[in-house]
Amino acid sequence: MNKLFRMVILGAPGSGKGTISSRIVRDFGLKHLSSGDLLRAQVINKTELGIAAQKYMKAGKLVPDDVMVNLIASELAGLKTSPWLLDGFPRTRPQAEAVHQHEKLDLVLSLEVPDEVIIDRIKGRWTHLPSGRIYHTEFNPPQVSGVDDVTGEQLVQREDDKPESVKQRLDQYAVNTGPLKGFYRDLGILQEFHGTESNEIWPRVHNYLKSHLTALSGPF
Ligand code: AMP
Secondary structure, eight states: OOOOOEEEEEEOTTSSHHHHHHHHHHHHOOEEEEHHHHHHHHHHTTOHHHHHHHHHHHTTOOOOHHHHHHHHHHHHHTTTTSOEEEESOOOSHHHHHHHHHHOOOSEEEEEEOOHHHHHHHHHTEEEETTTTEEEETTTBOOSSTTBOTTTOOBOBOOGGGSHHHHHHHHHHHHHHHHHHHHHHHHHTOEEEEEOSSHHHHHHHHHHHHHHHHHHHHOOO
16 A cells, blocks of 8 residues: 655754755655745745744744644645655644644654754854854864864854854753654654764664655555
């Protein structure tokens, strides 16, 4: 029997969600729907929804649930015949409950990377503001400490990358995601993957998906 696989990925900022999502899409052929990308497209096209959403996005706030639910529901309605991976949505329990009315999910995959690991990783980032070039003291250091390789100009640590700001974002994520995970745990579809790096977590995600997608839709 051929059944379409529908899943959500959850993960804190800096948890490697982007990396894992792109590998899932690459290896399993799901259609990738990112709520942030969908919103940014609406903003660029200056749609009514985009104009309304923009002020929340600029302020670093969540766009209201009813706006998000309408946007995602209309996208999903156009994807009745393909398997998909939803990324960035739902972000709150009411969003999860609303989407559950229309679509039954097969899996909610949650990346569980300890806060200290994320804070440590992000705090090593240094940026050359005029070009946007990013370095990392450990993983990708500049040739000369504190200086951009190309221009020789000073590197800075962005406000958002400072440990206090990262911690604040992680706390906010935990507050929003707790009830969401509870909802999916009760439905029996939450699967948590613990680890510190994408390369460590990915093989386990891959194996899990391989066995579950194969069981649902035949061998890949
Ligand atoms: P992202 O690219 O996922 O970080 O999303 C960028 C911004 O879009 C967020 O900071 C929110 O303002 C908004 N956004 C994206 N997804 C959602 C969602 N599910 N609920 C509310 N706001 C969202």
